[in-house]
Amino acid sequence: MEVKMQEIIKLIVLHMQGDLSETQQKELDRWLNANPRNRDFFHQVTSREKAKEKFLIKEHINSEKAFRQFSSNIRPARIRYIRKISIYAAILILPVLLSIFILIRQHEGTSRSASTETPITPGKTKAILTLAQGETIELSADRSPASLPSGLHLKGQENELIYNPSDSPKQDIQYHELATPRGGEYKITLPDGTFVHLNAGTKLKFPTRFDTSKREIFLSGEAYFEVAKDNARPFYVITDIAKIKVHGTAFNVNTLLNHQTQTTLIQGSVGIFVQGDKQEHMLKPSQQAEIDNTTKTISIREVDASSYIAWKNGVFQFDDERLESIMDKLALWYDVNVFYQNDAAKDIRFTGYLKRYDDINIILNAIETTVSASFRIKEKTIIIN
Amino acid sequence: MQNDEQFIEALNNKNVSAYHTLFKDYYVSLVMYAMHYVGQEEAKDIVQDLIVSIWEKNIQFSSIGSFRTFLYTAIKNRSINYLKHKKAESNYISHALHQGSAEEQELYGIMEEEIYRIFFHVVDNLPQRCQEIFKLHLEGKKEEEIASLLQISISTVKSQKQKAFHRLKDELGELLSIIFFI
Numbered sequence: 001m002e003v004k005m006q007e008i009i010k011l012i013v014l015h016m017q018g019d020l021s022e023t024q025q026k027e028l029d030r031w032l033n034a035n036p037r038n039r040d041f042f043h044q045v046t047s048r049e050k051a052k053e054k055f056l057i058k059e060h061i062n063s064e065k066a067f068r069q070f071s072s073n074i075r076p077a078r079i080r081y082i083r084k085i086s087i088y089a090a091i092l093i094l095p096v097l098l099s100i101f102i103l104i105r106q107h108e109g110t111s112r113s114a115s116t117e118t119p120i121t122p123g124k125t126k127a128i129l130t131l132a133q134g135e136t137i138e139l140s141a142d143r144s145p146a147s148l149p150s151g152l153h154l155k156g157q158e159n160e161l162i163y164n165p166s167d168s169p170k171q172d173i174q175y176h177e178l179a180t181p182r183g184g185e186y187k188i189t190l191p192d193g194t195f196v197h198l199n200a201g202t203k204l205k206f207p208t209r210f211d212t213s214k215r216e217i218f219l220s221g222e223a224y225f226e227v228a229k230d231n232a233r234p235f236y237v238i239t240d241i242a243k244i245k246v247h248g249t250a251f252n253v254n255t256l257l258n259h260q261t262q263t264t265l266i267q268g269s270v271g272i273f274v275q276g277d278k279q280e281h282m283l284k285p286s287q288q289a290e291i292d293n294t295t296k297t298i299s300i301r302e303v304d305a306s307s308y309i310a311w312k313n314g315v316f317q318f319d320d321e322r323l324e325s326i327m328d329k330l331a332l333w334y335d336v337n338v339f340y341q342n343d344a345a346k347d348i349r350f351t352g353y354l355k356r357y358d359d360i361n362i363i364l365n366a367i368e369t370t371v372s373a374s375f376r377i378k379e380k381t382i383i384i385n
Numbered sequence: 386m387q388n389d390e391q392f393i394e395a396l397n398n399k400n401v402s403a404y405h406t407l408f409k410d411y412y413v414s415l416v417m418y419a420m421h422y423v424g425q426e427e428a429k430d431i432v433q434d435l436i437v438s439i440w441e442k443n444i445q446f447s448s449i450g451s452f453r454t455f456l457y458t459a460i461k462n463r464s465i466n467y468l469k470h471k472k473a474e475s476n477y478i479s480h481a482l483h484q485g486s487a488e489e490q491e492l493y494g495i496m497e498e499e500i501y502r503i504f505f506h507v508v509d510n511l512p513q514r515c516q517e518i519f520k521l522h523l524e525g526k527k528e529e530e531i532a533s534l535l536q537i538s539i540s541t542v543k544s545q546k547q548k549a550f551h552r553l554k555d556e557l558g559e560l561l562s563i564i565f566f567i
Contacts (some may be wrong), residue, residue, distance in 0.1 A: 005492070009499050016500075016523060017550055041493045045500060048525030054417070054501045055520055060425070063412035066433060067405055073437050320487065348466060351458050353451075369438045370459035372466050 016046050120360045123200050123333045125158045127186035132174035160187040177205045183335030193228035197312045200332045222254040224312045242291050245271040252309050264288045264308040316354040323348040334360050337381040345373050345384050389449035397445050414502040421494045422464035431463045457495050507553045519549040
């Protein structure tokens with residue numbers, strides 16, 4: 001998408017200049033034919049009326065004047081103030097200056113800035129593995145447990161948990177549970193080779209050896225799945241509300257939303273069953289199924305699937321999303337509480353791309369800059385005004 | 386691109402002349418982009434406020450692409466929030482927000498401003514006479530019309546147009562390192 005848009009802009013500019021090569025013309029035609037709205041946009045943007053209008057409006061927008069206004073806006077008031085009084089009473093004023101300086105320092109100390117020390121950190125690689133007998137093992141990227149049950153090992157810098165394919169089919173089927181806390185994430189490869197990435201506040205229960213007829217795992221929370229292909233044994237993800245039948249594929253399931261259970265398909269195909277219902281609802285790539293947790297109704301829509309799995313690539317991607325929903329995600333990842341001094345702020349919408357491993361101050365600053373909300377951090381609570 | 390990197394670094398360091406460049410190269414297009422949502426005067430205020438807040442909050446950018454994406458996205462967010470706070474114009478909001486897919490409209494809006502930003506940048510850096518001719522050309526005027534309008538010969542129109550085109554070509558490579566995440 002990014003590269004393409006840049007290319008189209010270039011082609012349109014060259015066209016307006018009357019300087020398109022034959023191949024470029026073909027490329028432009030392909031884009032124009034792809035969507036009637038592309039053609040409408042093209043005709044409108046290249047029309048002589050548009051060019052006239054643009055140059056006319058430009059006459060009324062003075063960037064030099066705007067820059068001068070900017071220059072006077074950014075000169076901090078206190079510096080001007082200090083300079084002025086120092087001319088009149090430089091000697092007398094020195095102690096005053098010192099105290100002003102101290103006051104300013106103290107004042108700055110109470111406001112939030114990127115350098116402010118907070119106990120808030122982004123989520124880390126950590127989880128707790130519970131074995132069949134209830135024994136628990138703490139897992140994290142920086143610390144390897146003393147011992148792991150046979151058939152399990154850790155891999156790579158992030159200590160990804162790997163279940164070896166079971167050698168003895170006679171072995172009993174035992175269930176293990178991997179749980180990430182708030183502010184945690186973890187990656188695991190199941191005995192059949194299926195890869196699962198658990199987001200914060202998520203539980204995954206799975207057998208140490210899959211049955212010969214089907215593969216079933218249990219999920220609450222949010223996880224991204226890349227299911228290993230095995231036509232003989234269908235793969236099921238079971239949540240409180242839904243059962244997702246997988247036909248070899250990559251997808252994201254989220255049960256952490258307020259009222260819905262959401263399944264987003266990246267590639268392949270999955271079928272969704274509302275618990276207690278026999279009807280299978282098929283999803284195609286880039287479709288999303290939302291089941292209302294109370295009414296148990298299912299709705300399927302087309303989405304930009306990549307934005308729903310951005311989290312697994314270390315990115316928060318918000319697309320005209322409500323601040324309340326954004327803050328819910330931040331709270332889970334940074335393990336903080338959120339307090340609204342003004343409920344109207346919940347409905348503010350924000351679009352943007354932020355890095356999940358950044359300091360919380362960087363994230364909040366970015367949101368603050370583009371919308372009219374202000375944040376304050378007190379201990380482990382974010383206060384929104 | 387070397388220049389882009391230097392520009393971003395200077396912006397990150399709160400270099401005033403980098404901000405001057407920001408105004409020269411982007412201000413007009415950003416105001417026009419905001420005008421997709423609000424009136425011209427509000428648009429100017431929204432852009433000014435945004436740039437001041439970039440300075441005050443010491444926002445750091447990692448690349449020219451993310452810088453541009455940030456500007457357009459922030460202008461959109463601020464414009465929409467402005468409209469939402471202005472109840473009187475609620476009819477206009479629902480109109481503005483429900484015309485086609487919002488995402489698609491946004492994409493076309495950014496493309497339009499980026500296309501004209503390139504032209505503005507080129508035109509601003511041309512000699513007076515050459516500027517005049519290039520503008521008339523973009524407005525769809527034929528060479529003969531331009532010649533009679535400016536009372537110059539057709540061959541002068543031709544050579545001035547060529548000059549503008551060459552400049553445009555040089556600039557295109559530089560100006561198009563855009564990354565959009567929409």
